[in-house]
Amino acid sequence: MDPDLDEVLRAALPDDPRELAILWRNRFLQLFDHLPLPIAVCDAAGRILLVNRALGIELGVLPGQLNGRKILELLRPQGNRPLRPVVEAVRLQRRSQYPIEVLWTAADGTECQGELTIEPVSDLPDEGPKLLLWLRVLERSTAAPTARPPERVSPIEARILAAAARGATTAQIAREVGLTAGGVNYHLTSLTRRWRVPNRTALVVRAYITGVLAPGVWPPSPGSADSPSG
Template sequence: MDETGLKSLLQHLPVSWWEADRELRVIDSGGGAFEDLRTAQRFLDTVFRKRSPAPAARTGKSQWQAHFDGRIFDVNWPLGPSRQDRTRGMAVEVGSDAAVAPRRYDAFADLAPAAAFIRNANGRYLWANHAYAHLYGTTPEQVIGKYVREVDAPADAAQVLALDQDVLARGKPVRHTLTYHRADGTSGHAAGHRFPVREGAETCVAGIYVDISDYTRALHQRREAEESLCALRDHSGLPCALISAGGTIRQASAAAAEMLGTRLSDLVGRRAHTLLAPDPELPALERNWRALIARRNRRIQTSAVLVDDHGRQRRARLHLTTVGRGPSRAASVWAVVTHQSLVHEAPAPLTATQVRILSLLAAGRSNGEIAASLHLSRQTVDYHLSRLRDLLSAPTRCALIARAYVLGILAPDTWPPRSVTAGHPGSAT
């Protein structure tokens, strides 16, 4: 086989050959042991930094064993006499360095963010990494060699040793979450696995844990916030409901169920639009809802006519506030009723002129003043008032005004009087 054929053969074998000058600069190399010339040069630098630059000249030997990147090579150099101040050599991989891999693993595990340890059956620490020692506010050097009772509080130590014995008895990994106490007396939480390992001639216990103290604390705070919100919702006496972006009631207060004449269990899961009675202002409410969900508005005050399970109606003042923001829209909306009219049978719808007449009547205007303000004849105003008394079942002017307020036609907290559906304070309707 000529030299070209030999080089081609070596390309598929765990072998490295090189040709170097006097300064051991690789001029040419090949074989399947290394991927490129740079790695071959690094191999040569590593090998000859650990040995004499001319091992054959000083020791009379041209073969020795070298360790490189966790691999073991039989090195033969030089191969034959020098040619033009160049020498050739060859290294054949014969195995892996069993001592290097554990050192690499230890270095990796020592700096890993997960807390890790190894203890013998008596609870003595054989090894611990920085993350594990950090749980106790100390260093690995202060942990290794000590017993569990010297590191943990008595109650914690008993729990730790019991878990160790459980792992040794089972002979297989166990996953669990545990509570530990730091040197300053504060507690923390960790989750992970504990498993048996062989250390020399004895079976020991190893563990890898992730500190979940911050997660547990955040979960506890969230639970407390939810409980506080539920208590506020249930004991405020306000009818309120959490409505999803799709319009489904997710949560509701007992006051809301009572107002709508239904059970709380029947109200949750119901579609919110089924609680709305037909009303001229319904399209405006739908536009407001879309603006909330699209996050164009954070909160809105509006009104709506609600219908209960018995078909009775009442007008309610609603405060709508978005919660739980997604990437492009709100997740849900809290709806709170702050004012509500008396429940009543659905009246005939009133015209804008009739609502305006009620507003002026509530402001103390006479029939003549109402006629002049609305550019109507006196007879037309008298007709509308008679019609309103029939529609609202009110025999007198005072009763008519009172009915307009309790039925939610007029806003109870504004002056001069105006409709609850008025777009702005200066408008009566």
């Protein structure tokens, strides 16, 4: 490694091993949350320990509200005893990937079919195994008669929501859209009251669900619903 680069890296990282562990944990969680592929981590019984934003958006639920729920109550396995190989792998502490066909109802009421891949992963020796799961969408039904009509927002509101979805701070959003921090907070508060949601995270989830933000796109950008409010 270049000595100068090595010196810069050493200066940027904390000396305390605990602080270093916290730093890398936070960086991992930030990366995990921004991955476009829907991912979850569960215990051996299938109870959700951690999900990323993409899976929360797919199911129309805030990620934190999924903690503790059974993943296979949300993503319904198909076929005859599809989980038998997974159960056996957990019992024998094998590491391999096990794809199963699942069905679920998306946030807009659309019935979806996909492939859920389950991989048992090792953790600390004195703890039980964990399951890493990722979802691949294969098919969505074309008819969604109960889908909610798109929200109507102003262009500036759409830009603010897109920036918030990227994790930008209020100050960063203000610089990006050309408003003061107070102006950004005004729009966020207005949207929170109008959509009857509790916080900024819920705003972002609803913006994806209703088409204000384009699904499956990174970095986040306004979708087809970013038309002026009436």
